[in-house]
Amino acid sequence: MNSHRTWHLDGKPDDKSFSLASGMSKTRLAIVLALAVGIGFMIGILIGTYAICDEVTRDGLYLPGAPDNLVSEADPSISKKIMDAIDPARIEANLRILSEFPHIAGSQRDFDLVKLLKDNFEESGLQVQITPYDVLLSYPSEGSPNTVRLLDGNNTVVYDAKDDESNFSSYRDVVPPFNAYSPSRAVEGQLVFAGYGRVEDYEWLLTIGVNVSGHLVIVKYGHIFRGDKVDIAARYGATGIIIYSDPADCTGQNMGDNRVYPETWWLPPTGAQRGTIFSGDGDPITPGYPANDLAYRYSEETVEPPMPQIPCHPIGYGAAIKIL
Ligand SMILES: *[C@@H]1O[C@H](CO)[C@@H](O)[C@H](O)[C@H]1NC(C)=O
Ligand SMILES: *[C@@H]1O[C@H](CO)[C@@H](O)[C@H](O)[C@H]1NC(C)=O
Ligand SMILES: *[C@@H]1O[C@H](CO)[C@@H](O)[C@H](O)[C@H]1NC(C)=O
Numbered sequence: 001m002n003s004h005r006t007w008h009l010d011g012k013p014d015d016k017s018f019s020l021a022s023g024m025s026k027t028r029l030a031i032v033l034a035l036a037v038g039i040g041f042m043i044g045i046l047i048g049t050y051a052i053c054d055e056v057t058r059d060g061l062y063l064p065g066a067p068d069n070l071v072s073e074a075d076p077s078i079s080k081k082i083m084d085a086i087d088p089a090r091i092e093a094n095l096r097i098l099s100e101f102p103h104i105a106g107s108q109r110d111f112d113l114v115k116l117l118k119d120n121f122e123e124s125g126l127q128v129q130i131t132p133y134d135v136l137l138s139y140p141s142e143g144s145p146n147t148v149r150l151l152d153g154n155n156t157v158v159y160d161a162k163d164d165e166s167n168f169s170s171y172r173d174v175v176p177p178f179n180a181y182s183p184s185r186a187v188e189g190q191l192v193f194a195g196y197g198r199v200e201d202y203e204w205l206l207t208i209g210v211n212v213s214g215h216l217v218i219v220k221y222g223h224i225f226r227g228d229k230v231d232i233a234a235r236y237g238a239t240g241i242i243i244y245s246d247p248a249d250c251t252g253q254n255m256g257d258n259r260v261y262p263e264t265w266w267l268p269p270t271g272a273q274r275g276t277i278f279s280g281d282g283d284p285i286t287p288g289y290p291a292n293d294l295a296y297r298y299s300e301e302t303v304e305p306p307m308p309q310i311p312c313h314p315i316g317y318g319a320a321i322k323i324l
Contacts, residue, residue, distance in 0.1 A: 102173045106137045109173055133291040135283035136300070138276075140178035146313045148242055150323050151188070161319035166270045177272035179226065179243070181284070182312045187240035189216045193324060196220050197229035197243070202236045213237025218324065220246040227279035227308065234309040241312045244320035245273055269318025277308045 063071050073079055097116070103109040118128045140146055150159035168174040192212045195201035197219030202212060217238040219229055226243055233241040247253055250267040251260060260268040278284050284303045286295040300307055 102175060104139070104173075104175050106135075106139075107173065131292075133283070134293070135291045136285045138178075138180035138182070140176050141184075145176040146178050146182075146311075148313055148315055148319065148323065159322050161315045161323075164270060164316060164318040164322065165272070175274065177274055177314050177316075179230075179274065179308075179312045179314055180276040181278040181308050182230075183308060183310065185311055187216060187311055189214065189239055191216050191218055191242075191323065192238075193217070194219050194233070194238075196223045197233060197241070198224055199232055202232065211237070214239060216240040216242065218242040218244065218320065220244060220249065221273055221314075222246070222249050225279065226273075226275055226312075226314075227277040230277045230308045230310060230312045231279055231305075238310060240310050242315060242320075242323075243273070243312065244315045244317055245271060246320075247317050250317075268316070269321075270316045272314040272316045272319075274314060277312050279308075280305050 098113060101109055103113055114130060118130060121128045148161040149157045152158045165177065168176065192205070192210060192215045194205060194212060194217040197217065201219070205212065212233070213236065215238060217233050217240075219233070219241065221243055229243060230241055245267055247267075250271075252258070252264070252266050257264070257266070260266045261271070262268075280287055280303070282288075283291040284307060285291075285298045285300065287298075287304065289295050298304070
């Protein structure tokens with residue numbers, strides 16, 4: 001499902017304008033949730049966290065402010081037994097398997113990992129049940145993935161953010177940059193930089209006489225949830241929003257380290273943060289209830305809180321530099 005509508009603004013003829021092309025398809029897919037498995041991992045992570053904590057001043061778990069009788073161990077030999085059974089080499093091997101390839105929710109890879117975890121836990125003697133859910137998910141269109149383009153006064157494309165994206169074709173299952181649940185349409189207009197896209201950023205713009213209404217905004221990732229950035233931009237009348245990761249927030253340049261991945265872990269110019277922009281929790285069309293056969297389902301139009309109202313697309317700072 002690709003709908004492409006375009007809004008033209010009354011910009012001066014020689015104004016540069018930007019377009020956000022969004023080819024988003026939303027598909028309902030059955031996904032599975034292995035809750036027991038997740039909790040098991042959480043416990044593993046917690047144990048790992050406390051195991052390497054060097055500030056422990058007494059035996060066992062120490063929670064500041066919690067009464068001793070709630071956190072002291074009745075039998076420290078039990079926690080010792082658990083700690084001794086944890087093998088860092090196995091954690092590393094498992095993490096490698098789980099993170100080796102992307103596994104976006106609802107994908108075959110995701111389901112394969114669920115089955116793998118189920119098998120592993122069953123081998124350890126646990127009972128695991130896989131429960132299918134039918135939820136609303138959002139994916140970029142394979143044929144025309146989203147992008148941001150810079151147009152000149154003659155509507156000729158002078159720059160396409162795609163040019164500064166990684167070449168994903170040699171990687172397995174990589175999903176191109178997108179923000180889930182963005183509405184599917186193309187918007188065009190002048191671009192306004194709006195800081196981190198918080199209410200105070202738009203209020204400050206108004207104090208200097210800049211009203212983003214009818215324009216596209218570009219904001220930095222950080223400080224608030226990306227979905228709130230989209231909702232706030234829409235509330236101030238923006239017609240579309242671009243979000244990028246600022247080098248000052250995601251590289252080591254402030255500490256004098258100019259290296260980026262793959263040399264080190266800092267974000268490279270091509271890195272674009274994906275993620276949902278729906279500001280509710282869980283499945284948008286069955287909020288608060290399990291998305292099973294019995295659930296009442298909202299239509300996409302009546303979802304509370306509403307689905308994102310304006311198109312949104314994430315880019316890397318390599319692309320942001322070109323259009324800012
Ligand atoms: C638009 O096209 C006209 C005619 O080809 C050209 O003279 C003009 O420089 C172009 N404007 C821009 C901004 O490229
Ligand atoms: C991307 O990489 C593949 C193989 O790694 C290559 O065949 C293709 O030409 C590359 N595409 C671009 C646009 O660089
Ligand atoms: C911003 O512009 C819109 C459209 O012209 C207008 O409706 C709105 O009142 C303006 N906002 C402020 C705070 O001036």
